[in-house]
Amino acid sequence: xxxxxxxxxxxxxxxxxxxxxxxxxxxxxxxxxxxxxxxxxxxxxxxxxxxxxxxxxxxxxxxxxxxxxxxxxxxxxxxxxxxxxxxxxxxxxxxxxxxxxxxxxxxxxxxxxxxxxxxxxxxxxxxxxxxxxxxxxxxxxxxxxxxxxxxxxxxxxxx
Amino acid sequence: xxxxxxxxxxxxxxxxxxxxxxxxxxxxxxxxxxxxxxxxxxxxxxxxxxxxxxxxxxxxxxxxxxxxxxxxxxxxxxxxxxxxxxxxxxxxxxxxxxxxxxxxxxxxxxxxxxxxxxxxxxxxxxxxxxxxxxxxxxxxxxxxxxxxxxxxxxxxxxx
DNA sequence: GAAATCAGGACCGTTGCGGTCCCCTTATCC
DNA sequence: GGATAAGGGGACCGCAACGGTCCTGATTTC
Numbered sequence: 067x068x069x070x071x072x073x074x075x076x077x078x079x080x081x082x083x084x085x086x087x088x089x090x091x092x093x094x095x096x097x098x099x100x101x102x103x104x105x106x107x108x109x110x111x112x113x114x115x116x117x118x119x120x121x122x123x124x125x126x127x128x129x130x131x132x133x134x135x136x137x138x139x140x141x142x143x144x145x146x147x148x149x150x151x152x153x154x155x156x157x158x159x160x161x162x163x164x165x166x167x168x169x170x171x172x173x174x175x176x177x178x179x180x181x182x183x184x185x186x187x188x189x190x191x192x193x194x195x196x197x198x199x200x201x202x203x204x205x206x207x208x209x210x211x212x213x214x215x216x217x218x219x220x221x222x223x224x225x
Numbered sequence: 226x227x228x229x230x231x232x233x234x235x236x237x238x239x240x241x242x243x244x245x246x247x248x249x250x251x252x253x254x255x256x257x258x259x260x261x262x263x264x265x266x267x268x269x270x271x272x273x274x275x276x277x278x279x280x281x282x283x284x285x286x287x288x289x290x291x292x293x294x295x296x297x298x299x300x301x302x303x304x305x306x307x308x309x310x311x312x313x314x315x316x317x318x319x320x321x322x323x324x325x326x327x328x329x330x331x332x333x334x335x336x337x338x339x340x341x342x343x344x345x346x347x348x349x350x351x352x353x354x355x356x357x358x359x360x361x362x363x364x365x366x367x368x369x370x371x372x373x374x375x376x377x378x379x380x381x382x383x384x
Numbered sequence: 385g386a387a388a389t390c391a392g393g394a395c396c397g398t399t400g401c402g403g404t405c406c407c408c409t410t411a412t413c414c
Numbered sequence: 415g416g417a418t419a420a421g422g423g424g425a426c427c428g429c430a431a432c433g434g435t436c437c438t439g440a441t442t443t444c
Contacts, residue, residue, distance in 0.1 A: 068304060068311045068342070070227055072433065075335075092389070105435055112391065125442020126388040141338060145227060154229045175354040176234075179300060182345035183227070190341060195334040231402065251420065264404050271422065284411020285419040 074148040076102050077110050081144065082196045084120060085136040090129040110148070117147035137193035142184060144192070152184055233307040235261050236269045240303065241355045243279065244295040249288040269307070276306035296352035301343060303351070311343055 079100050084091060087099075093111050097104035111130050114120045119139065120130045132139075146152060154176055238259050243250060246258075252270050256263035270289050273279045278298065279289045291298075305311060313335055 068227065068229055068308055068313065070313045071431095078334075094389090103434075106433080108390080109434080115390085122390060123442080124388090124390045124440075126386095127443060128389045128441085130390090149227055152227050154227065175237075178353065179346070179349055182349060183342055186341035186345045187338070190338055194337065230400095253420090262403075265402080267421080268403080274421085281421060282411085283409075283419095283421045286412060287410085287420045289421085 070145060071149050073106075073110055073113075074145055076106060077114060077144050077148050078141065078192065078195060080107060080110050081114070081119070081132070081139065081192050082136065084130060084132050085192065085196060090123060090127075090131045092129040095129075114144075114147055117143075119143060119147055135193070136196055137191050139192045140188045141190050141192065141195065142187035145187060152180060152187065154180055154183070229304060230308050232265075232269055232272070233304055235265060236273060236303050236307050237300065237351065237354060239266060239269050240273070240278070240291070240298065240351050241295065243289060243291050244351065244355060249282060249286075249290045251288040254288075272307055273303075276302075278302060278306055294352070295355055296350050298351045299347045300349050300351065300354065301346035304346060311339060311346070313339055313342070 079102065080096055083096050083100050093108045094104050096102075096111070097107040100107070102110075111120060111122070115122045115130065119133060121133050122128070122130050142152065238261060239255055242255050242259050252267045253263050255261075255270075256266040259266070261269075270279060270281070274281045274289065278292060280292050281287070281289050301311065
């Protein structure tokens with residue numbers, strides 16, 4: 067299905083959530099606000115932090131914050147952080163060389179396809195995915211609602 | 226990794242192979258020519274036939290042939306035939322409705338991403354992927370080598 | 385010093401995919 | 415008309431990846 071992983075979807079939700087409300091937010095708080103299970107949120111945030119998409123601060127009053135604003139984060143970065151580099155097949159861009167190097171009739175043939183997809187994903191930012199006319203109007207208020215404000219058990223990734 | 230399935234890759238190889246040489250080719254013949262295991266080739270061809278991308282002819286002297294020329298088959302069709310419709314997440318285009326219908330903050334937000342990818346994949350045909358100046362030189366000879374002629378266990382999809 | 389919070393793994397169950405095999409139907413050829 | 419060649423449509427199984435959870439340790443604030 068050319069489907070991306072659930073974690074990637076969660077990552078987008080979490081990042082968008084980080085883009086609103088207070089600058090620094092804890093993972094339990096984000097979990098409560100988004101409806102994503104807390105351990106999963108923590109896992110996603112750790113990955114995003116390792117990728118440099120969010121910055122973390124440990125200790126009491128710690129939490130996560132965005133490094134770049136939403137409109138400066140193409141979803142390609144999210145996908146790459148969670149699912150790894152975008153590569154439809156294994157042997158693109160001189161990656162792990164297939165055993166049939168010279169014989170392989172498809173040698174390098176997938177590259178333009180990959181580039182087309184990368185270009186498509188690089189042109190869409192998280193700001194484009196954050197609902198423009200909704201809930202962005204009251205960022206601080208949404209944060210003030212605190213835990214359990216938005217019960218979104220399965221999100222749209224369900225099934 | 227936003228990776229497509231191996232079968233899709235095999236399908237491209239098989240389709241390109243069908244685009245050369247004789248009009249009607251049997252699955253064992255294609256398997257021998259491409260190095261893909263025969264049962265797998267048969268499986269791919271059955272799926273492609275069900276999708277209407279190739280036409281089959283049963284009985285002695287039967288086989289498969291292309292319905293459209295390579296330059297009239299966008300790879301999006303291949304991917305859709307093998308991996309199913311292109312849908313990064315489950316709830317696009319009004320598919321299986323997620324439980325958080327109205328609340329879901331990402332409601333419909335993935336749609337433009339899907340469309341961008343679809344557009345990118347629709348613009349590339351199998352003819353673009355068929356290597357223009359390589360290995361096309363000796364198609365029949367390769368077939369004559371018979372099974373095990375091309376030990377390409379993993380192709381470039383490996384890993 | 386105590387509490388809060390992130391860091392980094394380890395750990396399993398489930399799912400889907402890759403790959404193979406079987407039997408049946410259909411069409412051609414002798 | 416029988417033998418043979420070929421596709422049709424499944425069933426089947428092993429494996430790897432993913433989703434999801436939990437635990438222990440390190441770090442910072444109060």
